Amino acid sequence: MSAAQKILEESGDIMAQAEQYAESKAEEAKEEQRRRKKLLIKLGIMMTLTVLILVLTTIAWFASNVSTTAGGMAVTAGGATFSLATKEQYISYEDVLKSADSTYDSGTEKTLTDENGDDGTFYISGGSLILHCVDQSDEDEQAHGNKDIQPGEWDKFNLYIVPAEAGDLTANITLEVIPFATLEVYNSDGTPKYVLGENGEPVTVNGKYVHETELVRITTRAEFVAKAQELHNTKAENDADEYLASAEYIKGHIMFFGGANNNLDEEDPESFYFTDPYTDGTLTFTGTALETDHAYEIPLYWMWPNTLGQIALPSADGRKGPAVVSDSDSTEKAALVDYLKDNKSKVFANLGTLYEGKTDSEINDAIDSVAATPSDSANFKKLSEGYNKADFHIGTYISYFAVEINVDKQA
Amino acid sequence: MSKIKQVFERIGRLPRKTKIKTMLILAFVVCLTVSAGVYAWFNAQKKAAEMFKVEFPNALYINAGHREDRVNFELGAIDVEQLDGYETDEYGNIIYFAPNTYDTPLYLFDNGVQQFNEDDSPKYDTENGVPHKVKSKQYAFSVSGAGMDSFILQLGHTTNNKLNYRIYNAEQFTTIGAAITAATWDEVNPGTGEEEPVVHYESIVKYDTSANSHTEGQPVVAYDPFDDSEEANPTTLYYVKKGAALTDLSTGKGYLNQDGSSKLAKKQTSDTYYKETYKTYTNVQDNAVPLYCQAVIPDPADEDDLIEIDENKGFSRYFILEVTWQTNELGQSLANQSEDKETDMLYLSAKRN
Known part of the structure; x- marks a missing residue:
């Protein structure tokens, strides 16, 4: 081989080597690139995720807390929230309600359109709303809205729902009766605690000292007794069972309805009755093609029937006062009778004494026989006595009650 | 990075x-x-609420004076002499009382020495003392409750004794002075022919309170609107008649089943009240058939008469039941004609109007 051929061979090798080296370097660079790419992708995903979380949280914050008036923040998505609104100028025992639950507010005035297309003045709240009512008294008092309730009374809730987005809306509503007692406060030595004036001396009203009192929500026996002990009120402590029983009675005696036939004709008590009893304390509101800035009424009535006959008797024969539901509506009547049977310990007092030794189903039979035609007068007298006794207990031990309406939008 | x-x-x-x-x-x-x-x-949940106050139940109670337990309302026995003439002591002498007191006798003293009669009965200062007429026996009772503005007061009684029953509105006083002021009104003095204020001691009923008995009946309402335990608990109260009688047997006012002008109840089976009690049975003694009377409180004819209520819609009204002897057509008391002992039964009730 000549030297030129050798040189060519060698340069060929070198070139091959150089190519190999370049290739491997290129591969390394590519690998480096690939690695970098992977890292970038991973980073990218992480960043996107973080941003997404932040955005979602922010949206949730804005969307759930409407009182943060982010005007113009039209964060509308399927399933946006709503507000509750009420009508009329006066409020019943606003200060008592606020002292029991300070999260309630009386709403801000706003002009909204009702279902009929008329504009009206409403009071709207994004949180917990105190419902308004019409003037209750014709006297020139300060507290125009205060409602003092006795058996036989009824009224309507001025409850409206204002959607935040146009479209359909379904809401589940639950009703709860919350009883309160007013307990007198005593000192630890048993002497009454009087309300003191600014000078530290007891205040006198009409020449008498004013006994200090405290509003107590009645929940469980243990809590009530603890509260009574805190106020050194031994009588309340000893009567704890009566207070608790009365709390159950008011829950059983206040009934809710979806409609009312308001033709109260003095000559014909039959002309007045309620419809749509909500015997389990729940109802559903369904609205289709709703518009924003419109207030849609949720028809809701409450009644405290005066006598058992208004609930259970099949006809006006022997009944005092208007029927709760129409006698001719057998479904609704049957629903009320079922309500009595399912809640008898909340509706009737002293069942153990009135029906001593009787089983639960025997008392149910008694209730059925009162509602049958002809009505069983012996059982009617007994059960009436139980009903009236429960009313008396309510009047004696319960001083206030609140009706709380929870509106949950169906997702 | x-x-x-x-x-x-x-x-x-x-x-x-x-x-x-x-x-x-x-x-x-x-x-x-x-x-x-x-x-x-x-999750979008909203709440709405409304607060209501529960009124006191319509409660009505009848109690003794000072709104004490009914046990303290005692009619007791009535002496024939007690309902006639003037108040006398155990010796039968008319007592002369110190003026402006309820029952403090004014004995006669001569130079600091008390004077007595021959039979050892104390002598009274007839110049300075005042005799108290006793024409009737009076009993104070109260009707109290919550949550109503009108009720009917009812009295049912038998007629074995020749007695007149009257019910009056009454006012409660804690001092004898205030009671005397309320019991003083003008009358014509037969001697001078002029009107002068006269204290009608017989219109005052003294009531001794019983300790720990001031209740309203069971069950007790959450507040006792007339709880006066903060004030000095009085040991004696005075009730004074106010206004005209609400029911009066002598005039028949308020009576529902009086038989004509006699002081007996109707005994006909056609009479509503007789029928309700006895149905068709007629073998009933005349005086056993009860007389019924009632009065609506407050008097619907009197605009100013209102049941005063406190902030808890509770009220309390006092009444006096006055028992006197019936008189004949000449106005003479029939006290002396009744020598036999007889018993009458009285029923007082109150009903929501």
Whole structure:
């Protein structure tokens, strides 16, 4: 081989080597690139995720807390929230309600359109709303809205729902009766605690000292007794069972309805009755093609029937006062009778004494026989006595009650 | 950047199991965060509420004076002499009382020495003392309750004794002075022919309170609107008649089943009240058939008569039941004609109007 051929061979090798080296370097660079790419992708995903979380949280914050008036923040998505609104100028025992639950507010005035297309003045709240009512008294008092309730009374809730987005809306509503007692406060030595004036001396009203009192929500026996002990009120402590029983009675005696036939004709008590009893304390509101800035009424009535006959008797024969539901509506009547049977310990007092030794189903039979035609007068007298006794207990031990309406939008 | 790279490299270097655990935990945390946001977004609950006050039940109680237990309302026995003439002591002498007192006798003293009669009965200062007319026996009772503005007061009684029953409105006083002022009104003095204020001691009923007996009946309402335990608990109260009689047997006012002008109840089976009690049975003694009377409180004819209520809609009204002897057509008392002992039964009741 000549030297030129050798040189060519060698340069060929070198070139091959150089190519190999370049290739491997290129591969390394590519690998480096690939690695970098992977890292970038991973980073990218992480960043996107973080941003997404932040955005979602922010949206949730804005969307759930409407009182943060982010005007113009039209964060509308399927399933946006709503507000509750009420009508009329006066409020019943606003200060008592606020002292029991300070999260309630009386709403801000706003002009909204009702279902009929008329504009009206409403009071709207994004949180917990105190419902308004019409003037209750014709006297020139300060507290125009205060409602003092006795058996036989009824009224309507001025409850409206204002959607935040146009479209359909379904809401589940639950009703709860919350009883309160007013307990007198005593000192630890048993002497009454009087309300003191600014000078530290007891205040006198009409020449008498004013006994200090405290509003107590009645929940469980243990809590009530603890509260009574805190106020050194031994009588309340000893009567704890009566207070608790009365709390159950008011829950059983206040009934809710979806409609009312308001033709109260003095000559014909039959002309007045309620419809749509909500015997389990729940109802559903369904609205289709709703518009924003419109207030849609949720028809809701409450009644405290005066006598058992208004609930259970099949006809006006022997009944005092208007029927709760129409006698001719057998479904609704049957629903009320079922309500009595399912809640008898909340509706009737002293069942153990009135029906001593009787089983639960025997008392149910008694209730059925009162509602049958002809009505069983012996059982009617007994059960009436139980009903009236429960009313008396309510009047004696319960001083206030609140009706709380929870509106949950169906997702 | 490099730090993040380091973290990832670290994770990459971890043993497989730990790597899986870490990734799982991270994924879990992310899911939780996202779901919390979504939940808050979807869950929109609003509340509305209204507050009501429960009124006291319509309660009505009849009690003795000072709104004490009914046990303290005693009619007791009536002496024939007690309902006639003037108040006398145990010796039968008319007592002269110190003026402006309820029952303090004014004995006669001569130079500090008390004077007595021959039979050892004390002498009274007839010049300065005042005799108290006793024409009737009076009993105070109260009707109290809550949650109503009108009730009917009812009295049913037998007629064995020749007695007149009257019910009056009464006012309660804690001092004798105030009671005397209320019991003083003008009368024509037969001697001078002029009107002058006269204290009608016989219109005053003294009531001795019983300790620990001031109740309203059972069950006790949450507030006792007339609880006066903060004030000095009075040991004696005075009730004074006010106004005209609400029911009066002598005139028949308020009576529902009086037989004509006689002081007996109708005994016909056609009479509502007789029929209700006896049905068709007619073999009943005349005086056993009860007389019924009632009065609506407050008097519907009197605009100013109102049941005063406190802020808890509770009220309390006092009444005096006055028992006197019936008189004949000449106005003479029939006291002397009754020598036999007889018993009458009285029923007082109150009903919501």
